[in-house]
Amino acid sequence: MRTLKPVPISIMASRLTNLISRPKSFVSARASSAPHLTRQMSTEAQSVASRLSSSGLLRSQGLIGGKWVDAYDKKTIKVYNPATGEVITDVPCMGGRETNDAISSAFDAFNPWSKLTATERSRFLRKWYDLLIAHKEELGQLITLEQGKPLKEALGEVSYGAGFIEFSAEEAKRVYGDIIPSTLADRRLFVLKQVGPALACGCTVVIKPSELTPLTALAAAELALQAGIPPGVVNVVMGNAPEIGDSLLASTQVRKITFTGSTAVGKKLMAGAAGTVKRVSLELGGNAPCIIFDDADLDVAVKGTLAAKFRNSGQTCVCANRVIVQEGIYEKFANAFSKAVENLLVGDGFTEGVIQGPLINEAAVQKVESFVEDAISKGAKVLLGGKRHGLGMTFYEPTVIGDVKRGMLLSREEVFGPVAPLLRFKTEEEAIHIANDTNAGLAAYIFTNNMQRSWRVAEALEYGLVGINEGIVSTEVAPFGGVKQSGLGREGSKYGMDEYLEMKYVCLGNMNSN
Structure with missing residues (x-):
């Protein structure tokens, strides 16, 4: 016997967004207040930015409820090319109000999305994966533009990150419960698992990428919309990290946080999540x-x-x-x-x-x-x-x-x-x-x-x-995660699925009566 009843909202800095937001941040201030050396966009960078803009993948707004929106107070943050100091674009500096609206949007989208069968959700995710791979070149260029890594490495990062979407789409259909042999003749015992890996098993998400590298996250969200994933299922906010983090941690509608970043911020998340007893998955610092x-x-x-x-x-x-x-x-x-x-x-x-x-x-x-x-x-x-x-x-x-x-x-x-x-x-x-x-x-x-x-x-x-x-x-087919102060939980493989599953025990009695 098997049922899926996912937790309403998962706040993610997941393996998909890992390919786009290095270094990552969550409830921390920007890494530096030092001034950037800026100048006009070079011809090469302008060409790349122009192609990305033409493809519709150079997004510079947040995504809430399927709509691209600015910060409500119109404040913005500049995104730089670290190789040249050039300003690529401005993105909204969002805060608590926008985050609360994103949470509400995800919460409203939860019921219809979670009621889809695993096979239906798998088709959406497979379409998303196909679009990510079809636009691999543009996504790789965007990673290089905003993060600086060599294009060849960036292209590999796209394939690697997209692989987690493909794997989850396939593995979600293989999450089963158990029937346990009872010690009493008139009882039947079941273990039911609920809340699958984020979208694959019916969760809706709010993604918070680093303010330093938000553009590829926004491009991936655009492709999610193109794949037909309904409005509100995927939301993206960025900007004032402490405000955003406080809103996410305080909300009782947010039931799960997965984060990749520093150990110091991970500890803050664990402490903040305790107030509403949220589940956390953490991939933190290494040595x-x-x-x-x-x-x-x-x-x-x-x-x-x-x-x-x-x-x-x-x-x-x-x-x-x-x-x-x-x-x-x-x-x-x-x-x-x-x-x-x-x-x-x-x-x-x-x-x-x-x-x-x-x-x-x-x-x-x-x-x-x-x-x-x-x-x-x-x-x-x-x-x-x-x-x-x-x-x-x-x-x-x-x-x-x-x-x-x-x-x-x-x-x-x-x-x-x-x-x-x-x-x-x-x-x-x-x-x-x-x-x-x-x-x-x-x-x-x-x-x-x-x-x-x-x-x-x-x-x-x-x-x-x-x-x-x-x-x-x-690799997406092997468990990824650390011990000690390097984090909690695992990403990838069948073990990564368990991070989004809650176990429920059901005892059905009086089975021998007419």
């Missing part, structure tokens, strides 16, 4: 270790570490934050890795061959600088880079720092930039201890040719994700 053992294949280790560390200029929560190298291979690895990093081409993400783009804003650069300065002052050595790039703006040189110790900021906290700190270790036990000596527990990486060791270390590491001889491990 990922990348352990290189003496017996590792050097080429595989260099390639894998490069991928784990420098994608998106080091600005992902699963980026390798500490490269922990066994002393017998340390010098060889440091030399080979530094040479590989030296070959990374830095520039505007639209330039052919570019591997690393800019950091998201000036505050991000200043954080990287402070971490590097701290390490140098405590005895670390710059093997490569270590300063702002000659391109200016928020570009930073791909950097390798040697002789890093555990007391340095580079080892203790997430740098969120293109800096690879190298730490030495002697024994397997020491490597495990160094790796686990953190409050974070999202991703970890191991490079070894010893199969027994790979299993021992993987089991000992206190992390939700472990890559063995591989630097790119994320």
Whole structure:
């Protein structure tokens, strides 16, 4: 026996919006109050923006109840291209009133949307997925324009994010309840699951993207409308993060929050959600270790570490934050890795061959600088880079720092930039201890040719994700999430479905009477 009765509203910064809003924010202030260096749009950027506008995907308003709207007080926020400092467009600076209207819209849309069968909702989501893939090039260009990452990487991000929509559309039809054998002859026991993964199982949503990178979220919402998803099912608000967050947390109509971002903001969400006992799913900060053992294949280790560390200029929560190298291979690895990093081409993400783009804003650069300065002052050595790039703006040189110790900021906290700190270790036990000596527990990486060791270390590491001889491990068909202060719950796979399910026990008695 099986019923679907979803929770009315889910507030999301989900895997779909992850592809569009890096870095993410929720109830936090903007990352920096430092002034942007601005100038007129370049010819190339104008061309991209013009094409996006013509396609209808360059949206600059919020979405409430199926209508594109400005902030009620007409206030706006500028969205910048971090590679050039150019203003792309202005978006509304929304607050509590707009958020409350978005919640009401989602609440009103809940009943008709949730009454559709899983198959009907699956068709809508499949259409949305098809549109996302059909507009992959435009979405990738929009990511590069507002976030700065190389276009090739941005295109991969679109496919990856869209894959979660496709997977949910398929998996939602395979969420079942159970019939439990009763200990008494006249009773039948059922376990009923309700509230499926957001839209797939009937929830309606309010999406709050980062103010720094809202445009791709808005484009994805436009494609949701084009896919026929009814008005009010998907809503998007952005602007005054504290006001928006307070409204979402205070509403009794909001029953679930899923968030990707910093651990500090995640803790605020947990505390705020307690007032109305909301369910929360959190993907928070990381401090990922990348352990290189003496017996590792050097080429595989260099390639894998490069991928784990420098994608998106080091600005992902699963980026390798500490490269922990066994002393017998340390010098060889440091030399080979530094040479590989030296070959990374830095520039505007639209330039052919570019591997690393800019950091998201000036505050991000200043954080990287402070971490590097701290390490140098405590005895670390710059093997490569270590300063702002000659391109200016928020570009930073791909950097390798040697002789890093555990007391340095580079080892203790997430740098969120293109800096690879190298730490030495002697024994397997020491490597495990160094790796686990953190409050974070999202991703970890191991490079070894010893199969027994790979299993021992993987089991000992206190992390939700472990890559063995591989630097790119994320996929929509596997559970994604951390332990300790890196979050709660999982995204992706059948286990990610459980984050949107409530279990209900039904006991049906007196079954033997006529």
